[in-house]
Amino acid sequence: MNVIDVHGLVKRFGDKTVVDHVTMTVAEGEIVGFLGPNGSGKTTTIRIMCGLLTPDEGEGTVLGFDIRTDSLRIKREVGYMTQKFSFYEDLTIAENLEFVARLYGLKPLNEHVARTLEDLGLTSRKDQLAGTLSGGWKQRLALAACIMHKPRLLLLDEPTAGVDPKARREFWDEIHRLASGGLTVLVSTHYMDEAERCHRIGYISYGRMLATGTVDEVVRNAGLTTFVVQGPRLDQVAAALSGRSGVDQVAPFGATLHVVGSDKTALQAALADVEKDHKGVTVTPGETSLEDVFIQFMSGSKDNMG
């Protein structure tokens, strides 16, 4: 049974379609990354899945419960971590956890709270007001609060925004530890390195799911060819390349240029011309990265909207 199984989800706000026929399945124990630019509908999709929004069209189940009729049951079995810190800043860490534990009817209360504090290394700060915590600690508290009731599905909405790299690393280690215990995780993010730590990813833009699969699958299915250009005066080379037919992206990477295109023949022709015009420039085949694919998606969907 799929933990998330939704199809054809549509959500409109006024005349703006924020989620446009999104279909998604997530199997038990999977960590699925949800990627897309700002305002692409990631948060709205997650909110539909945890029952905070009702879809205008489409249906599906989360943990076997219907997202339209059984949202109360879903809420009890799902841990949802909001994008913005949404616990009480005028309550201490321990008080926030006690509040959540009471709402979920966890007994014995003190044991649950103490264990959660211990697991997340928050014991020493338990009497600190949540409002005085730094971003990383707030994120830990939020994670602690939404896994305390042992949910079967974790929905995380950009959990690592504004968190330093070390805290991010620890956070992801924690997510993998939880997933190995059978927890299913859907996490939205901007970061490519985080996408690569997911079992599967889905890319959404302007409300449409453009690609799903493993990172390798998404890169392969994008059908992009990448060449690496090396040599002197790369800025001039870049200027000469951009705008030519077949060249979709020109991006400097350290001392090299990554040149990406979807039409391999046209791209090669363009590069051959440039190689001729600029002395000392060499072109070698490169590997298309996930980032290249996403940039391609983003410029592509902008064209669609334009």
Next chain:
Amino acid sequence: MKNGINSVFSFARLGALLIKEFIQMRRDRITFAMMLGVPLMQLVLFGYAINNDPKSLPAALVAMSSDPYTRAMVSALQTTGYYRFDHVAQNAAEAEFLMARGDVAFVVTIPADFARRVERGDQPQILIEADATDPAVASGAISTLGTVANQALLRARGMQETAAEAARGQLEVVVHRRYNPEGISQYNIVPGLLGVILQMTMVMMTSIALTRETERGTMENLLAMPSSPLEIMLGKVLPYLVVGAVQVVVVLVAAKLLFGVPFTGSLSLLLAAVLVFVLALVLLGYTISTMARTQMQALQLTFFFFLPSILLSGFMFPYRGMPGWAQIFGEILPLTHFLRIIRAVMLKGADLPAVATEIGWLVVFVALFAGVALVRFRRTLD
């Protein structure tokens, strides 16, 4: 799955919300102090300040002679307590100027031929000009005037006996000013203030209850967790019921100790009525909270409701003085009904049957507001 976790209402979850709310209330020291300090301040301020029957008003005397009749008349006016002659004008023009400037509220003119007319029995006249820009100021001072002046005149002429003789057999009107024979404003104002203070704090505090959660972003989380609309509503309004109870005790004790307002009725009946009233108020505030999107909107809505409540409920101005449509409008304000109850119970010693209709109205408000709030409550973020 644990037993009862699917039910619409659970005491454990309500408890969680209540504990959270009390902790937040305790941390917000200024608001907490305001909830207890403001009622007391307002009670003392308004209780001592408001007076519907002002006495000892500044008056100017224009007296052309100083015969015994004139003096008797002046002293009689002074004894009523309404007139304080601190200006003596030489002529009508000077008196006119004093009144225009607002230095005096009355100009009493006793003409030069006053004594002569009295002695001749030739219908003597005195002129009292009142500054009636504020009708309430002048009314008390003028109403007693006819009797006072006549009696003074008769006394001055040594004709009291004859007058009493003549009055026998004539029509006598007996007026009893019941429940407040001395017409002390505070007896009317102080019980009313309890209603106004409760209305002010209860509605305002609860009107921002949900919008505050929305603005701080905690609403999303609260909705994502298993708490039902009923639990959230009770979790928000019950703490303020406790605050309201404290305010009631403060105001009632102060009414007794500071203002000596008589308490003739049943305390338990009054407290029961207060409970229903406060419940109606917190639910009204909560209803506003389900409609407003920001705390600012919530406060604006509260004030839209507050002003008519003060002006049309009979707190400041007589309810019966309003035209019919305004009285109907007054009926839909909980404060109107509460004022009738508290004044009836405290001053008139009314029992349950006497105020049952008014309490019934308050119960209707409670049911109505709770119903609207539950319907209006957005369980999703749509």
